[in-house]
Amino acid sequence: MKIEFIASTPECGSLIPPPKPARHYIPDWYYETPNRSKEIRFQESGQVERNVRACVPFSDALRTGWIQETWCDIYISTESGELRYNYSTTPQPIRHREFTTDQVRVSDLSYEPVEMTWATPWIPRTPKGWSVLFTSPLNRHDLPFRVMTGIIDSDRFFHTPMGQVPFHIARGFSGLIPAGTPMYQMIPIRREKRWESRIVQTTEVETRLRHHSVTRKFRNAYKESFWIPKQYE
Numbered sequence: 001m002k003i004e005f006i007a008s009t010p011e012c013g014s015l016i017p018p019p020k021p022a023r024h025y026i027p028d029w030y031y032e033t034p035n036r037s038k039e040i041r042f043q044e045s046g047q048v049e050r051n052v053r054a055c056v057p058f059s060d061a062l063r064t065g066w067i068q069e070t071w072c073d074i075y076i077s078t079e080s081g082e083l084r085y086n087y088s089t090t091p092q093p094i095r096h097r098e099f100t101t102d103q104v105r106v107s108d109l110s111y112e113p114v115e116m117t118w119a120t121p122w123i124p125r126t127p128k129g130w131s132v133l134f135t136s137p138l139n140r141h142d143l144p145f146r147v148m149t150g151i152i153d154s155d156r157f158f159h160t161p162m163g164q165v166p167f168h169i170a171r172g173f174s175g176l177i178p179a180g181t182p183m184y185q186m187i188p189i190r191r192e193k194r195w196e197s198r199i200v201q202t203t204e205v206e207t208r209l210r211h212h213s214v215t216r217k218f219r220n221a222y223k224e225s226f227w228i229p230k231q232y233e
Contacts, residue, residue, distance in 0.1 A: 001127060001130075001188075002127065003066070003124055003125070003126050003127075003132075003188055004124070004125040004126075005018050005019055005066075005122040005123065005124055005125075006122065006123045006124075006125055006158055007121070007122060007123075008119075008120060008121050008122065008123055008160075008161040008162045008163070009091070009121075009161050009162065011091055012091060012121035012122065012162070015071065015091065016071045016091065016121040016122070017069060017071060018122050019066040019067060019068045019069075019122055019124075019186060020066060020067060020069070021063075021065075021066055021067075021232040021233060022062060022063050022064055022065050022066060022067045022137075022138075022185060022232065023062075023063040023232065024067070025062075025067050025069070025137065025182045026062055026063070027140065027142060029142065030052070030053070030062065033051060033052060033053050034051070034053065035053040035054070040218050040219060048218050048219060050219075052139075054219065056222055056223045056227050057222075058139060060227075060230065061138040061139050062138060062139055063230070063232070064138070064185075064187050064230065064232070065133075065185055065186050065187035065188065065232060066124075066185070066186045066232060067137060067182045067183070067184070067185050067186070068118075068120070068121070068122065068182075068183045068184055068186070069179075069180050069181060069182055069183060070093055070177060070178070070179050070180065070181045070183055071089075071091075071093060071121070071179060072087050072088045072089045072093060072179050073087065073088040073176060073177070073178055073179050074086070074087045074088075074093060074094055074176070074177040075087075075175070075176055075177075076144070076169055076173055076174060076175060076176075076177065077174050078172075078174055083096070083112055083114050083169060085116075088179075091119065091121065091162070092119060093118065093119050093183075094116060094117070094118060094119070095116065095117045095119070095164065096114055096115065096116050096117070097114075097115045097116075097117060097166070109171065110170060110171055111145075111146055111168035111169065111170055111171055112168055112169045112170070112171050113168070114168070114169070115166050115167075115168065116145070116166070116167050116168065116169060117164035117165060117166050117167070118147070118164070118165040118167060118183045118184060119162045119163075119164065119165075120160075120162060120163040120164065120165060121162065123154075123158045123159075123160070123163065124152075124154045124158065124186055124188075125154055125155070125158040126154045126155045126188055127155060128155050129155065129190060129191055130154070130155055130188050130189065130190055130191060131151050131152060131153045131154055131155070131188070131189050131191045132151070132152050132154040132186050132187065132188055132189070133149065133150075133151050133186070133187040133188075133189050134147070134149065134150050134151070134152065134165055134184055134185075134186055135147055135149040135150075135184065135185055135187070136149070136167070136184065136185065137182040137183075137184065137185045138185055140182060143181070143182065144169060144170040144173040144175070144177065145167045145168060145169050145170060145173075145177075146167060146168050146170075147165060147166070147167040147183075147184045148165075148166045148167060148168075150165075151189070153191065154188075155191075165183070165184050167184075213225065214226075
């Protein structure tokens with residue numbers, strides 16, 4: 001399976017680094033967290049001590065898909081209650097949308113209400129039947145912004161030069177967003193026109209058997225018995 005990234009403009013293609021696999025953007029704090037998957041430690045309750053380093057799903061989220069990084073320094077400041085931004089060079093990486101009654105309301109007091117947008121210098125094109133999920137870099141609560149999530153049917157639509165990915169700046173943030181900072185994460189997803197759901201009841205025996213399959217070992221049962229490695233190049 002292949003994904004293509006098309007330069008939005010000739011200028012973008014020559015000046016801006018293309019998206020790279022998300023595994024290249026694992027934050028330092030993740031590696032600085034003790035790896036509990038390599039040792040067995042017990043809590044007072046007798047349960048095995050675990051954290052994010054021992055959680056394969058958490059790690060998978062950090063490494064899934066591709067990430068576009070900022071290609072220049074960006075400085076965010078607030079003057080007289082107004083959010084301002086400056087960038088060190090072009091193409092312009094960041095913009096804002098004028099407030100309208102149709103704008104998404106931010107109820108989370110952790111983020112500024114002004115809707116900002118990231119430029120999209122590289123446009124994904126996927127094989128037939130695949131779309132791309134655009135979202136905040138997953139599990140990156142250390143970043144001073146939150147991207148609004150959207151899905152593009154990227155096997156059919158890859159036509160807009162320098163599209164826009166909306167996001168909100170953390171409330172009260174003032175400072176530098178350095179070049180090389182992850183802006184947004186792109187994850188290919190298989191598209192189906194129709195999904196149907198059904199409710200499945202279970203028995204005590206079935207529940208016990210499922211639970212036993214993941215508790216028969218102190219650690220790594222999911223990784224060794226259920227996990228499928230994913231590779232993004």
